[in-house]
Amino acid sequence: MAEQIPFVEYLVLGDDPHLVAHECTACGARFFDRRNACASCSGTEFKQAKVATQGVVRSFTIVAFAAPGIDVPYVSAIIDCDGTSVRANVVNTPADPENVKLGMPVRLTTFPIGTDSEGVEAVNFGFEPAA
Amino acid sequence: MSAENVYILGINMTKFGKHKELDTLDLACEATFAALEDGGVTMEDMGIIAAGNLMGGAGPIAQMIQKQAGQTGIPAYNVSNACATGATALRVACMSVKAGESDFGLAVGVEKLAGAGLLAGGSRAKDGEAWQRSGRYGAVAAVDGRIGTETMPGVFAQIGMEYGHRYGGANFELFAQISEKNHGHSTLNPLAAYTKKMTLEEIMGDLMIAYPNTRPMCSANCDGAAAAVVVSESKLKTLSLEQQRRAIKISASILTSDPFEEACQVLPDVNTLTRNAAKQAYEQAGVGPEDLDLVELHDCFATAELVHYDNLMLCEEGGAVDFFKSGAPFRDGSTPVNVSGGLQSKGHPIAATGIANIWEICHHLRGEAGPRQIEGAKVGLAHVIGLASACGVHILEKSSL
Numbered sequence: 001m002a003e004q005i006p007f008v009e010y011l012v013l014g015d016d017p018h019l020v021a022h023e024c025t026a027c028g029a030r031f032f033d034r035r036n037a038c039a040s041c042s043g044t045e046f047k048q049a050k051v052a053t054q055g056v057v058r059s060f061t062i063v064a065f066a067a068p069g070i071d072v073p074y075v076s077a078i079i080d081c082d083g084t085s086v087r088a089n090v091v092n093t094p095a096d097p098e099n100v101k102l103g104m105p106v107r108l109t110t111f112p113i114g115t116d117s118e119g120v121e122a123v124n125f126g127f128e129p130a131a
Numbered sequence: 132m133s134a135e136n137v138y139i140l141g142i143n144m145t146k147f148g149k150h151k152e153l154d155t156l157d158l159a160c161e162a163t164f165a166a167l168e169d170g171g172v173t174m175e176d177m178g179i180i181a182a183g184n185l186m187g188g189a190g191p192i193a194q195m196i197q198k199q200a201g202q203t204g205i206p207a208y209n210v211s212n213a214c215a216t217g218a219t220a221l222r223v224a225c226m227s228v229k230a231g232e233s234d235f236g237l238a239v240g241v242e243k244l245a246g247a248g249l250l251a252g253g254s255r256a257k258d259g260e261a262w263q264r265s266g267r268y269g270a271v272a273a274v275d276g277r278i279g280t281e282t283m284p285g286v287f288a289q290i291g292m293e294y295g296h297r298y299g300g301a302n303f304e305l306f307a308q309i310s311e312k313n314h315g316h317s318t319l320n321p322l323a324a325y326t327k328k329m330t331l332e333e334i335m336g337d338l339m340i341a342y343p344n345t346r347p348m349c350s351a352n353c354d355g356a357a358a359a360v361v362v363s364e365s366k367l368k369t370l371s372l373e374q375q376r377r378a379i380k381i382s383a384s385i386l387t388s389d390p391f392e393e394a395c396q397v398l399p400d401v402n403t404l405t406r407n408a409a410k411q412a413y414e415q416a417g418v419g420p421e422d423l424d425l426v427e428l429h430d431c432f433a434t435a436e437l438v439h440y441d442n443l444m445l446c447e448e449g450g451a452v453d454f455f456k457s458g459a460p461f462r463d464g465s466t467p468v469n470v471s472g473g474l475q476s477k478g479h480p481i482a483a484t485g486i487a488n489i490w491e492i493c494h495h496l497r498g499e500a501g502p503r504q505i506e507g508a509k510v511g512l513a514h515v516i517g518l519a520s521a522c523g524v525h526i527l528e529k530s531s532l
């Protein structure tokens with residue numbers, strides 16, 4: 001099997017794929033990007049926190065125009081994963097308002113997005129209906 | 132606070148739309164000279180200039196305007212604050228007057244955007260030889276479109292849908308009805324980029340950009356400029372009675388940024404900073420939302436207008452859908468919102484928007500708005516928001532001098 005790497009650094013692959021956040025040890029605020037400090041309390045100590053892989057769609061849109069190389073239409077959503085908000089595409093369901101609903105339960109899934117010249121496969125995440 | 136009261140002495144917006152024959156500076160100078168003339172003053176009188184232009188890229192716009200309109204050696208501030216740039220420029224001029232550094236200040240916003248298409252988020256990185264991580268997420272390719280959307284129509288669609296999820300009642304048809312209202316209002320505004328009434332069917336059946344926002348539910352990219360001259364109350368009292376009569380009091384001038392909230396770095400929170408700005412503005416002006424005769428708010432997308440009814444406290448918390456359905460924000464309603472046609476029809480030349488909305492309010496408070504005049508208007512509120520984020524709220528009142 002080809003070597004796999006996660007699309008972003010906050011995605012952990014393997015048997016139990018999940019997202020990991022930088023959690024401020026002082027106030028508990030969570031972030032997905034590289035941090036200089038906490039935007040909530042300016043603290044500088046973080047621990048790695050596993051984010052729930054199940055959630056509900058708190059908001060979504062169906063994007064019909066996007067940058068070159070992005071298939072449209074696609075569903076962009078804000079997922080409430082047990083109190084941590086995650087931005088992701090909703091996948092494995094038709095991109096229309098009949099199939100994507102506010103409050104819909106979803107779960108994390110992963111999928112390859114391409115292979116580079118050295119045979120390394122990049123794997124991204126999305127959320128799929130969990131009903 | 133014993134600081135000086137500040138008034139709008141002169142103000143102007145150009146026609147919004149396509150200006151093929153005019154460049155950025157032509158537009159900026161047209162608005163500048165018209166605002167000066169409206170106030171009965173000249174560049175010689177100005178003690179400060181603050182100006183903004185986001186997409187021109189040619190250099191410091193304030194000094195470029197001076198090079199055409201008058202190099203008087205005054206301090207020049209170049210302002211950049213996304214869609215709140217115009218409001219920020221005005222506020223810089225106000226602060227200088229309030230601080231006693233200047234008697235008169237000039238604020239200008241200008242943009243050439245016609246035909247710019249959709250202002251998208253990050254474009255895709257080039258396919259490399261081997262995956263390479265870059266940016267703060269350590270992503271191997273652009274995240275826009277692969278991990279949700281960064282495009283403006285998509286981001287603001289999610290902002291409106293989130294409100295719907297929280298309070299219910301907001302659906303595609305309701306958002307389209309908000310757009311129908313604004314396009315209806317625009318027919319009375321000769322300076323709007325688009326002045327065509329649109330039916331609900333036309334709006335819902337138009338090109339879908341980012342559900343639930345179709346093309347006419349998105350702000351229109353266009354060319355335009357707006358400029359304002361501000362003056363201290365003590366100076367105003369030395370001017371002619373006609374200048375005093377037409378002057379508009381800036382009862383509140385507020386700028387906020389977005390305080391930290393859970394999720395605000397995942398989906399921009401345009402709510403908290405707008406609510407904060409509104410609270411501060413009402414307190415500073417000593418008026419409440421029920422006192423407003425008209426409101427120009429930042430309807431960059433139909434989905435945005437709904438949430439700002441609530442953020443500006445024009446309705447009960449969670450009551451924006453009912454507020455709209457009651458007819459309140461229509462021009463014959465209790466709190467007319469965007470009688471100019473709003474950004475969806477008037478157009479959104481980014482840096483000009485935060486002054487153009489104040490021009491609209493002043494026009495009504497002066498009783499000079501012609502067929503679209505809100506009769507007897509005495510108090511108005513102008514709101515803009517720029518993502519990243521910045522929110523400007525100004526409350527304006529008829530002069531009682």
Ligand SMILES: [Zn+2]
Nearest residue numbers: 024027038041
């Ligand atoms: Zn913290």
